[in-house]
Structure formats: C-alpha cells, structure tokens
Amino acid sequence: MKHFTALFKQLDQSTKTNDKVAALVQYFNLATNEDKLWTIALLSHRRPRRNVKTTLLRMWAAEESGLPLWLLEDAYYVVGDLAETLSLVLPKSESKNDYSLSYWINYLRVMNDLDDEEKKIRVLTAWHELNTYERFIFNKLITGGFRVGVSQKLMIKALAQHANIEENVIAHRLMGDWSPDDISFQKLIHETHPDDDISKPYPFYLAYALEETPETLGDLQDWQIERKWDGIRGQIIIRKGEVFVWSRGEELMTDRFPEYHPLAQILPDGTVIDGEILPYKDGQPLSFNVLQTRIGRKTLTKKVLEQAPVVLIAYDLIEWQGKDVRQLPLSTRRTLLHEMIKQFDTQGIILLSEIIEAPDWEVLKNIKEDSRAFQSEGLMIKRKNSPYKSGRKRGDWWKWKVAPLTIDAVMIYAQRGAGRRANLFTDFTFGVWEGDQLVPFTKAYSGLTDKEFNEITAWVRQNTIERFGPVRSVRPTHVFEIGFEGIQASPRHKSGVALRFPRILRWRKDKPIQEANTLEDLQEMLQHYQNI
C-alpha cells in the first residue's frame, strides 16, 4: 500500500492544484488497473461496503493501546476523524510488507462472512503490519470518507492526462451508478459505448454568483431571466422506456421521487431535462424544509407523499430525440423544451420555468428583491446564445441571489471545531433577548477569518463559565451578525424557530450585547417570511 499511501500523503500535503494533478497523473501512470479503479472509486466516495462496525474498531483500538474508551472518544473529538484517531493512539509500529491497495480492499471484503472475533483478528493483524500512516489509510477503507481536497474536476483532469482522453468525455464516463465491483478500469475509462449505461447523466452546468452590478452584463435583451428555486437541482432522463432521476450531488434518486415515474410512458426515449425538484402544492412552492424532511425518511408513505409532493420545474433540455443538444444555443433549447411540454401532457409533473420579462436591469432588481414572496432565492441570468457547459463556468450563467436575512445575536456557547480546526473554537450557539434572558436560537459555523477564529478561541478559553462535554458556555460579551436564507416555526427548538443556512456574516465588535435583537424580532420575521 506504499504507493497509494504516498499518493494520499502528497494529495493531503499539497496546497496547490497543479501539484495534486501532477501527483495523480504520476500515480495513474504507474499503478495497476485494479488499483487505479479503486483509487478513482475512493476519491469519488465509493468504498467497499462497511463490514466492521466502528464501535468495534473503537473497542479494539482502546484495548490494544490500553486506554479507557472515554479517552479514545475524547481524542476522536479533538482529531475529528475516527480513522486518524485510531491510527494515532495505537502503539507505534513499522510497516512490514507492501501489498497493493486492491489487496487490502479484498482483505476487507472477504471479512463479510466472518464473525466479530475473526474480524478482530484480521483487523489487529493489519494494524500490526502497517505503520501509522498506512494504518490510517486502512482504517479509512473501512470507515470511508477520503476527504483529501481532490474534487471530481481535479481527478477528471488527471485521468484525462493519463488516458489521453478529453476531460468532458472522462467526466461523462465517471458519472452514473458504477461500482468498482462490477466494472473494470478499462471498461470505465476506455470503453467507447457509453450508451451501455442508459442512466448516465450529463455533468451539470453550474452558475457563478453575480457579484458585480447586473449592468456590467450589457444588454438585458441578450439574457434569459428565470427564478432561482430553492429545491434540489436534478436531471430527469428518459431512455429505453425507463426514467432516471439524478441530483446535482451526482446521486441517483429515482426511488425517492415516484411522482416522476409516469414520465417514462409520457415522454419519448432520448430525453434529458435539467430542472429543479421542488415541493409544490395547490399551485405554490413549499419551503425547502418540507423536501428535507421527506428526503430524510426511509420509506415514503402515502401521507408523506401527500404532505410534500414534488414537481419538476424544467429549466433546460439537454438531450432530445436521443441527441445531445447541449451545443445548441439556450434560446433554441428553450423553444424545444417549450414545444415538448406543449406536445406531451405531463399531467402537471413538469412545469416550465417561467421567463421573467423586464424593461431594464433596474426593474429586474426590484423583481429580484421580491423573490422571497415567491419562495424563491433570487434570479438566474443566462445568456440566450449559451451552450450547456460542464461544471461551474464563468461568463454565461449567473445566479443573482437576494441578500440574506440578518439578525444580531449574542454568542452564548462555543465548541471546538473538528478535523482541520480541532484546535480552535469554531462552532457557536447564539442567543437573542427575551426580557433579560438570552434564548439560544441557532448554531453557526462558517464566516470568520482564521485570525478571528484564533482571537475568539483565546477569548473563549479565558471566559468559559461552564463545560458540558465538548461544549462550553461563555460569558455573553460578543455580538455577531447572523445571516440566513429562511425561517421556519419549529416546536423542537426552545426559541420556536429554525433557520435555514445560518452563517456568521460579521463580528459586530461595535455593538454592546444590549443592542442584539430580541426573540420578538425573530417572531416578526417568522410571520413575514415563513410560508403558509
């Protein structure tokens, strides 16, 4: 496993994209096909089925290192990664052999049918034969989650160089529902008949946020304006009498959305639509929370389907009559999409994304600011003659979001970050005033600079009132501006509200805590912005 470990170390240690690509190409050039396939799988979060419970791994590691379990748990909290924690607490050992990555994967796979005692022997044997870093990789093979700063895009770039195939072709081949168990590297990367896999989606074209004023985009006539919906971006594929639903996260979600299944009979084969999976009832979109609760459920009962039905807001047509039409200008694709929806009665399952007309950017700005009234996050601005590109590209597609809702709140609890930020306090709970009490209402993580995190960490250490496990209550002193995208009533929360996408916008050092917002302010926002 030395080769793969070295690769992982290089990827992990390097901060520069070019170095990472170079490391990957070099690795691909030397590795066996089997190892290459597994490397691609691991870096795109496909791992062998977990057949050892992590609770057992913890117990065995605690036993091996002579530590009480609670200490291992506390250490895990600091490290933020179980595989890493286990590799660090085990007694140091030297690497005793150099089997391949695939060897170790098979070593784990044959454990499926073993009982816990036999599994333990195999895992301990591996721990004894590997050094700290190799052990970490081995543990990762069990626990999953190779987060090493390699995006899909970066891996595609490296594979394209290695295999001498165009990037978009590789991107296409890597998508879909493949598993290293039932495909070879040769077939996955070099196979020239991608039609074998009829579920294969296209890479999504993603927009950049518009930061300049829209006037910089030039003539409004060149642009198609639509609402930006707050659902799940999805692709619906109809091929060979079957329907497939893909989310932007590259997840096949067909089973999650039975509403779309009739489309297989309604639409012709060779149709791929890009749109938004949106909860929608009585002619109105519902809040994203509705969709989220639905996705969280294991089984879709009739009740769930009634409470949170979905439609597809169709944005774009990217395959039509079996042909990839991504290179046609958007305006042409839009016409095709429009005609398709007119021609085939989709029974309300598909709604055409409405085009917003405005005389100028100024009027459009006002329309954008009203977005929340429509349960929308803002506007999409797409160049009428743009092709459908792959991935996030600048220039033709822009998202123009409404400013977030904000509230000034007081920090009342702090918690250490995980992983990368294990030495810092990065997770905070904020409160608003109710009389002379601060009521906790949200957590927020991101938003401060590293320098600010250092500063607040030093402060938290000196101003802790009480500890509850990893959480500390702190002296109410600092006011932060919290931004969020939506607000919902929530009986589960003490404050009675739940925020969507809360984040720290800035540290209001200028504000005394008395000037933070109140629970009443939150309730007022709730009245104003929650739907139904």
Place this chain on the structure above:
Amino acid sequence: MPILEFKTKGLYCPQADVYIDPWRPVQRALITHGHADHSRWGHEHYLCTHAAKPVIQYRLGQAINIQSVAFGESVTINGVKFSFHPAGHIIGSAQIRMEYKGEVCVVSGDYKTQEDGLTESFEIVKCHTFVTESTFGLPIYQWEEQAKVARDINEWWLKNQKEGKISLIGGYALGKAQRILMCLDPSIGQIFTHGAVENVNEVLRHQGVRLPKTTRVTMQQKKADFTGGIVIATPSALQTTWGRKFGEVSTAIASGWMSLRGARRRRSVDRGFVLSDHADWEGLNKVISATGAEQVFVTHGYTNIFKKWLNGQGISAEEVKTEYEGELSEINESTLEEVEQE
C-alpha cells in the same frame, strides 16, 4: 498553609511570598523559562537559571531586576528552599522545586523528555506535589525520534533544491528554531534565518551555545543569493509578504500539532514536521509516575481530559486554570516573535 496556592496573578508560595511564572505584575517572580507566556513583563524581581537569563533580558530589557542561579543550586526564602532543575524544554528551562518543612512541590513549567542534543536533559525530581503541563496530554500525540524527523526535513530540503525551490520552514524563534537548526545537514546548502530567529541565535551563541552557521535574511540580498538554501522563519512570517522575496518556495512548519492532518491543513503549508518542545503522551505519563507525586495539578493544555485520565490511573489530580497559552503558542506566535522583524 499549603506550600503552593493558585491565585489570580499566578502560582503562589505564601510562606516565601513569591510567584512562579505569574501573568500579572508581582513583587518577586521565579521564572521557569523565557517563553513569553511564562516570563512576562512588569515584575519587580526576577529569578531564573543562568542559562535562561540572557534571553529573558533580551526580551524584557536590560533594565529589569534579575538574578540567576545554577541548576541544582538552592536559594532559601523565608524558610522555603527553592532549586531549579532541567526541564528539557528549551535551553535554560527549569522545573522549580520548593521544599518547606519536609513538604516538596515541583512546578515543571513546560517540559520535554526527548533528548535534542541542545537542551539540558530533563531531570526527574521526586516530590509530593507536581504541577504538570498537558499541552499534548492526549494519547494521539506520540513523537518520533528526532533523528527520523531530521532525516525527513533534510530529504524535503534536498527535493526542493532539485526542483529549484527555496525551503521555508517555520518554528517558534526561541527553542524550535534552534532545534530545526540542529536537525539540518549543512552540507546540503546554506542556512538562512529570519531576523527574529537570528536575534535569539545571537543571544544563545553569546552565552556559549554552539550552533551551526546561519546567515541573517536582510533587505540587501537578492533572490539568487538564496538558491538551494533553507530559511528558518517564525510561523507568522510564513504568512506575510516577507516570504515572497524568495521566489518559488516550499513551506513547512515544525510543531507537535503537525501530528494531526487537520492542523496541518489549517496552516496551509506544504509540509508539517512533527517536532515538539513539549512532552508527548508517554513522556507526560512517565514523568508523573517517576516523580512519585501524591498530588498532581494539571495546567495548560488538555487539562480536563488529562486530569480525568490520571484519576483513573489512581493518581489524585486537579485541573488548574492558568493564563499560559500552551496549546496555541506553538503555532500561533505570541509577543516574542514580533519584537524585531527585518
């Protein structure tokens, strides 16, 4: 009356009316070592070891009222017998032993059990009460031999040299920087130092410490002057524009925190070398058990967890809140670094 109390100004011996490493100005301060969080500005009288004195004077000014003693030499203050014993943390760093009516207490400041070829070797001092740090008081921290780390650093330097890059390595100016220096193989290339590091080197050389040859980085040098070289800088300097004058660089940090992938990535350097001036998990445990202490007080670091672990091992331990920076000072530089920059 206990021999040691924990006051808002610091660790206090009431019988002798002296503080150890206090964080607020006091009359009489006994200082374990020269790091900024242990030897603070503003005390009336300072007492430390001979070897720690020059750096403390350099940092706090020649005007401070400071006395020093040899390791093992004892000083009696109002019946309390004080002596300083090597802590192995940095040159001159001491554990302070105090004895009164047969009761012995040792305040260890910061300590390290690993030999580094530079610092006086850690000495086990038997005592009834032991005050320990816990900067790396978790079992995830297990240090490698210094020789192995040295090999890794030199390999990295050589690789960079081949790729035409300057090696830029960060470490605390007092202690870590000199240890890095001792790890380097001068036959590879020229060793340069950031001003804050070189100032400390000068102080140490002046007191007789033998360090390899180093060249101070100044405004006058050209990019070409650094070809094939390595630069030892403070961690904070790595992130400033100062680092840009070398052209293409590979950056690294040497610190115990670099054991964790998360900490390494947070610093966004190319390499992290695990090199610490503090005891690792095993070191802390060995020392505590060897002192034979009946009572342990745990200061800066993972105090809560380490205390709980000691209690589980049958050692009576309590957590003490101090204002030592411990956990952060190794990677986030405190006052010391900013004193002088070129």
